[in-house]
Amino acid sequence: MLERRRTRLIAAADAPLRAAISDAAPVPRMPDDGDELRFCSTCAFGSVCVPHGVDKAALGELHCLVEHVGPYRSGQRIFHAGDRFGAIYAVRGGTVKTSLTDDEGREQVLGFHLPGEMIGLNAIHPAKYPCDAIALDTAYVCRFSFPALATLAMRFPGVQQQLFRLLSADIGKAALLAGDHSADERLAAFLVGLADRYAARGFSHTALRLSMARSDIANYLRLAAETVSRVLRRFQDQRLIAVEGRDVVLTDAAALRHLARNIVHG
Amino acid sequence: MLERRRTRLIAAADAPLRAAISDAAPVPRMPDDGDELRFCSTCAFGSVCVPHGVDKAALGELHCLVEHVGPYRSGQRIFHAGDRFGAIYAVRGGTVKTSLTDDEGREQVLGFHLPGEMIGLNAIHPAKYPCDAIALDTAYVCRFSFPALATLAMRFPGVQQQLFRLLSADIGKAALLAGDHSADERLAAFLVGLADRYAARGFSHTALRLSMARSDIANYLRLAAETVSRVLRRFQDQRLIAVEGRDVVLTDAAALRHLARNIVHG
DNA sequence: GCGCCCGGTTGACCGAGATCAAGGCGCGGC
DNA sequence: GCCGCGCCTTGATCTCGGTCAACCGGGCGC
Structure with missing residues (x-):
């Protein structure tokens, strides 16, 4: 579906990506059980569950609270600047850019987000999204209701830790x-x-x-x-x-x- | 207790600041009880406790885990880039700058921090401080052991929320x-x-x-x-x-x- | 006191990158 | 096929802010 054939030279550098996407496509909402490995292989929360080996129970609950959304076509918005904050998102497939547009209509690109990366973390404090999130190609995301996630974090130290880490990591990102x-x-x-x-x-x-x-x-x-x-x-x-x-x-x-x-x- | 008298012109714009400092000076470590209002008036965690009216119990526990340190003289470092991360700090009095020095020895100032503002949040992810924190004048800080804080956050939703907000707020700060x-x-x-x-x-x-x-x-x-x-x-x-x-x-x-x-x- | 040093200011010049302008190329629509 | 529109590239010129240099003034040590 995404760009059909990729030319030689780079060949199909994104072949695994497309595989992930075609996997994701037929799964519009609830993840089926027994899907943990695939779920975690690209997801930012994978590190909560798989590598650390702890909080196996958290994985199941994450599965219940995550919502798969997409596909978004190139140019479509996943959220708008000013929308009330309710969820953070992990990119599941495709690429997403975040940007904001100033009074004079000039765009300001804040970042590009690959599969496995989180967006919307900067919306927690102002309680509304401070930027637009726009698909650059056909994109799929996972939606995590933030109140639900915060509640989950109260019970699973690994989830809380991961959230702190994700947030902290983003603070340094602007260094470039x-x-x-x-x-x-x-x-x-x-x-x-x-x-x-x-x-x-x-x-x-x-x-x-x-x-x-x-x-x-x-x-x-x-x-x-x-x-x-x-x-x-x-x-x-x-x-x-x-x-x-x-x-x-x-x-x-x-x-x-x-x-x-x-x-x-x- | 903050700003006693505001002077003409600028005069000693930091006079109230200094007043706050002299208050803080004789309190080297453990805060005495019955000190809540003063504690919260400048502290970043004030908003956890006082305005929201909830988590009164959290306030007491925060008191027990916070450690007042200082004074630092102008130019002294509060933490060094590369130090193992163990705590976040709130500026209590004075001004602190955070900066890092690259291979060629060029300094890069990341920010200035006034009383009530947090520093060290960007150290959670890498698990070590990614920058130096240097006092610009005589400065006092409050030290919050992060593991202890995270544990406290597991029990008090307001504390967890405030931590998320503080972290999220910092993500947007680089906009300038x-x-x-x-x-x-x-x-x-x-x-x-x-x-x-x-x-x-x-x-x-x-x-x-x-x-x-x-x-x-x-x-x-x-x-x-x-x-x-x-x-x-x-x-x-x-x-x-x-x-x-x-x-x-x-x-x-x-x-x-x-x-x-x-x-x-x- | 004197001199030194550091922080701040001002002026002259220069260069990296923005802007303006023109043209090419690839792709989708007709 | 042909056209038209974005996206990308390339060249010519301009400009904002950096760099270099000189100087000033206040604080501090001697």
């Missing part, structure tokens, strides 16, 4: 944007950060497909789209990467990492 | 740095943000004393110190502010707010 770094550093950090996040989910460490437009990347990195184009071109000339449309291969990841060395996270 | 805003916008947002935070703590809405050096402000806003100087001078020429050393009066807060309108938070 925060520092005053050159366009080269930003782009290098963006690419290796994305590659690392894909790699952590079982995809290739060096080949990736950008699901967002150049203008979104530029906006996210606080650069002009033209600058993104030029830097990518230069990286290619320097044999750091191979670019073909939205497919990128990191041919010299070490050099990219060196460029990005002063930017924590991705 | 994040956007690509002009030097004017950044400085205006910084000034009104600081004024609002002081105001929320009972200080003047329009007069404030900058406890940090120009170079720290510049670093925090990702500008050169010279640029901060020049913009402040221009703001003064435009009658937006009156500057005298580290004392600033916002003479046209409306105009400053308008300049900063596209920057959320401060």
Whole structure:
């Protein structure tokens, strides 16, 4: 359903992703039991349940409270800025961008979210979503009612811990944007950060497909789209990467990492 | 007890602050009972206990687990980047900056923290402090053992909620740095943000004393110190502010707010 | 007192990246 | 097929803010 054939070169870097999606598609709401492994393999709460081996009971209850929603088509909103906060979401398949639009109508991209990553954590405090969440391709998400989750966390220390960790991790994420770094550093950090996040989910460490437009990347990195184009071109000339449309291969990841060395996270 | 008398102009804008400090000074460790109101008036956890009226019992337990530490002299570190994470801190008096130093030895200021604000929340996930916390003047802090706090949160929903809110709030804080805003916008947002935070703590809405050096402000806003100087001078020429050393009066807060309108938070 | 040092200010110049403008290319619709 | 519209790229020019340099003034040690 998603883009049919992926070209050679990167080949099907997102094949496992599509597999996950096709798995998810026929499961519109309640997860069936005996599905734990698959459920946890991509989910941000997987680490509550599987790796730590504790709170097996919590897993069952999470299953009951999670709601699978989607598909969202490219461009569709999962939630709107200003909506009353009621749930946090985990991306299950596809890519989601979060952004906000200021008075003058200028968009400000806050982040891109891959399968397994949480969105909506920054809505707890203001009690309403402070940004839009928009699907960049066909996307599926898991909805966790926050009151229910908080109640669950009261009973399972592992769940509470994981929530604290997820929240804490997000605080540091803005570091990429925060520092005053050159366009080269930003782009290098963006690419290796994305590659690392894909790699952590079982995809290739060096080949990736950008699901967002150049203008979104530029906006996210606080650069002009033209600058993104030029830097990518230069990286290619320097044999750091191979670019073909939205497919990128990191041919010299070490050099990219060196460029990005002063930017924590991705 | 906060701000006794508010002085003319800026004069000693931090006089009430100092008063708070001298109150705190003779209380080196365990808070004495019957101290609730004072404890809560500046503390970030005040809102757990007092305003919501619930979890009165939690207040007592918080009292037992909090540890008053200080004074720290200007320049002293409260915690170091890399230290194992064990506690979060609330500023009780004075001002604290958080910053990290990259491989090349360049400092990167992450934020300034006034009395009542929490620091160390971003250390939960990595399980070690990702930055230094340095006193900018004579500073006092409250130390909350995080394991103890998490345990307390398991029993008191209000405490858990407040922790979630504090963490969530911090996620959005980087917005000032994040956007690509002009030097004017950044400085205006910084000034009104600081004024609002002081105001929320009972200080003047329009007069404030900058406890940090120009170079720290510049670093925090990702500008050169010279640029901060020049913009402040221009703001003064435009009658937006009156500057005298580290004392600033916002003479046209409306105009400053308008300049900063596209920057959320401060 | 004197000199030093640090923080702050001001001016002159420079450069990274934004902006403006033009053109190419791929894809969906007709 | 052909057209039209986004997305992307490339080139020319402009500009905001950084960098370098000089100077000022206050606090502190001697």
